[in-house]
């Protein structure tokens with residue numbers, strides 16, 4: 193559809209939504225009493241925990257009505273929140289895609305779905321330690337991933353691997369509730385039947401036979417009613433139209449194999465969008481460097497391995513370094529490299545930032561001893 197036509201259609205839809213909404217959204221920031229700074233942290237309470245599979249849980253977070261943030265900000269399907277927790281005396285953050293319907297934010301509810309990662313500091317803490325009634329601080333929703341009605345086509349193919357299904361559940365709800373007017377087919381690749389997250393929700397949605405459909409393939413098991421094996425061109429073919437938008441969320445092996453298949457359909461690169469939630473770097477030789485962190489009223493000297501980011505090293509040492517997305521996108525962790533060399537993976541700096549020695553510690557791996565200035 194032509195962009196002008198799309199904009200007109202969207203304007204009309206938005207007007208209808210605004211006119212039909214009597215609820216006024218709350219102010220989503222407050223002044224933190226301790227720091228006297230504007231805070232974007234929301235105080236929530238865990239009001240439900242659902243075991244999705246043996247290593248995945250969905251946490252329902254409801255705004256803490258007795259806190260300075262009795263309401264939660266609205267969000268767009270595909271956005272994430274960052275949770276702030278203290279694990280083994282270290283303040284750490286992790287970003288998780290919101291898995292709930294964006295309309296639940298009007299009731300001051302967010303849901304996040306977390307998969308246990310082997311040796312994962314935060315995922316193991318969340319799955320093993322957090323109980324209903326616990327309080328959890330989270331950042332306001334952010335991110336650029338998801339369906340964009342101006343940019344995207346009406347035929348949307350989503351490709352999810354494992355826990356990469358979470359943003360697409362949110363998108364499925366948004367479409368079914370009428371927020372977007374598009375057709376969504378979610379190809380969900382998962383090892384076995386027992387590993388399917390949101391099993392009952394997916395069955396319910398498929399039963400509706402509306403403009404959202406899930407197609408599940410089991411890569412390590414054969415079962416009636418499910419596709420078997422990794423995603424192939426033949427599996428996708430019936431759902432590909434003349435114009436398509438492809439959204440992908442999952443492990444990077446999935447991205448690689450899917451790119452080859454998408455090329456066979458001649459889907460242009462600009463129509464394929466990826467959620468980026470991992471930063472990896474394999475140095476030729478492993479070593480450990482010194483990292484001196486200069487803060488407003490103190491200096492700390494710690495160590496940093498060359499296969500871990502400066503942010504991870506600081507968190508391990510108990511330094512409360514700022515972070516949100518942890519993948520070089522939001523710029524929240526931006527700090528000044530006073531001395532040394534880093535390898536920054538998958539993030540780009542604006543010219544002015546680079547000229548002033550800014551780096552993003554969340555995606556920076558040390559390549560020498562480092563002196564870093566943190567704005568805390």
Ligand code: FES
Pocket residue numbers: 514515516517518519520521522523524525526552553554555
């Ligand atoms: S935390 Fe977002 S760029 Fe580093």
